[in-house]
């Protein structure tokens with residue numbers, strides 16, 4: 061496949077796990093209670109709860125439900141892209157720095173029927189300055205099942221002010237009043 065903006069440059073590095081990264085096997089939970097991808101307080105969200113891997117990698121599972129349909133009985137492509145984005149986003153826990161998706165490329169290799177259990181895996185492919193390169197795949201039915209979706213991403217590390225500057229003021233206020241709503245902010249408050 062030819063290089064794209066999500067292909068790490070030759071001088072990108074594979075960093076060490078951050079000393080405060082969650083231990084392998086740790087459930088990473090939600091970075092924000094109302095996040096569509098992972099938030100337990102979101103009424104219709106995906107509630108992805110990734111698990112830290114041994115290296116710079118994570119795994120997660122998602123059961124495709126009726127409400128995720130695009131075509132009859134099949135998962136919507138945007139829904140699948142969201143699941144990839146969220147799983148890739150949890151890699152930032154391993155580097156212990158907030159980052160947002162700058163670019164996300166998704167390849168849909170096969171249709172994903174409703175009721176499928178998707179086994180998601182994401183891993184870091186390189187870091188270059190503030191740019192974090194990563195890749196992910198979703199397999200149907202098990203960790204060794206057929207690959208249905210592949211993705212490559214470029215996340216850009218940002219300061220927490222990214223959220224306080226750009227977010228809707230009432231939501232920011234709620235987080236400031238109750239930092240438990242945003243696990244990431246709390247983590248950095250405790251471990252700056």
Ligand SMILES: CCCCCCCCCC(=O)SCCNC(=O)CCNC(=O)[C@H](O)C(C)(C)COP(=O)(O)OP(=O)(O)OC[C@H]1O[C@@H](n2cnc3c(N)ncnc32)[C@H](O)[C@@H]1OP(=O)(O)O
Nearest residue numbers: 065091145146149158159160161162163189191216218244
């Ligand atoms: C609290 C933790 C939250 C974690 C959530 C993770 C899960 C959810 C994932 C998401 O849904 S995040 C939400 C969707 N993404 C966004 O809303 C991001 C919107 N975009 C921005 O805010 C800015 O464009 C961005 C922060 C990504 C970059 O702006 P900056 O002004 O900080 O940086 P700059 O534009 O100088 O770019 C920095 C580098 O990244 C490169 N870059 C940025 N965007 C790019 C892009 N789209 N494609 C390729 N390269 C890109 C850029 O070329 C440059 O490369 P160099 O350092 O080599 O010069």
